[in-house]
Amino acid sequence: MNRLQVAALWVGVAIFSWGSAQNEVPPETAETVTVRLVVETEPGVLISRLNPPIVELDDPFRLGDALTATVDGEPYLDDPEFYYARLNPVIWELPVPQGAAPGGYPADIRATFALCSRTQGFCFTDEQTAMTTVQVGGGANETVVVRLRQLER
């Protein structure tokens, strides 16, 4: 094998190695779990923008910690400064800590809403809790639906 053949062999090995590297499965990315909160209101019930909803999720991976969320929504056209007609879904993307065992982790939601009834002419507050579980290890993401109450006359 002359020098030229050796050089060609090295180039071939190098190209093969590079190509193999491109086909390798990239290192596993950190898993995330998602909690999606959907707030539903009855017709005629508006959500105060002056006192926006306070929404907290118990961190499933840090006992005792709560994650607050910024809430936004679609303004109520007749009083856009003061009310939301409806809220956008609240989404928490939570990175799973390395070494977390597969399984379900409780992640409860607490929410306080200041509401006004346009049909009945009064305002009230509504506190809600919802129990959720996030699944680590290929489990489905969690969507929680909270229905706000409508006070009967």
Place this chain on the structure above:
Amino acid sequence: MKGCTKRLGAVLLLGVLGWGYAQKVARSAPDFIPGGAWLSSEPLSIEDLRGKVVLVNVWVYSCYNCTHSLPTLQGWYERFKEQGFEIVGVHTPEFKSDKPLKNVQEALLREGVTWPVIQDNAAATWRAYGNSVWPTFYLVDKRGIVRKVQRGELSSVFSQGIKPLRKALEALLAESP
């Protein structure tokens, strides 16, 4: 005899149910529990107001439905005050910004509220009345008994509550103490 006993039992049951229903409205007005200052008045109690017809208005200045009701109350106050009518505003905050005395004082000036108002910053009076919404109106007779409860705005937009409440108010003013 057996049928008679049954009928008597049914009448008694209806009586008890009717009495129970009446108690839901006709009950002694709970006293005002201070949770801040009294505005436009010395501290008042339900006892102090005996002999007057009192409209206890649970409200907060940041609630549109509450402030929209004030012109109706002002009209009644002017018209019936000399006949022994009093309004007591129970100002129960909805937001943190509703609590400072200065904010409430400014709101009373802005809205032209001249009747006594008590700050209910701990919502103790709200709870004593078993209240759940802003605004709510408790009509109290000359003996200190709650005779009518009306929830929701009293205005040209929400006018359905005005007539029955005014009718009840006038009827109570006509009662002897």
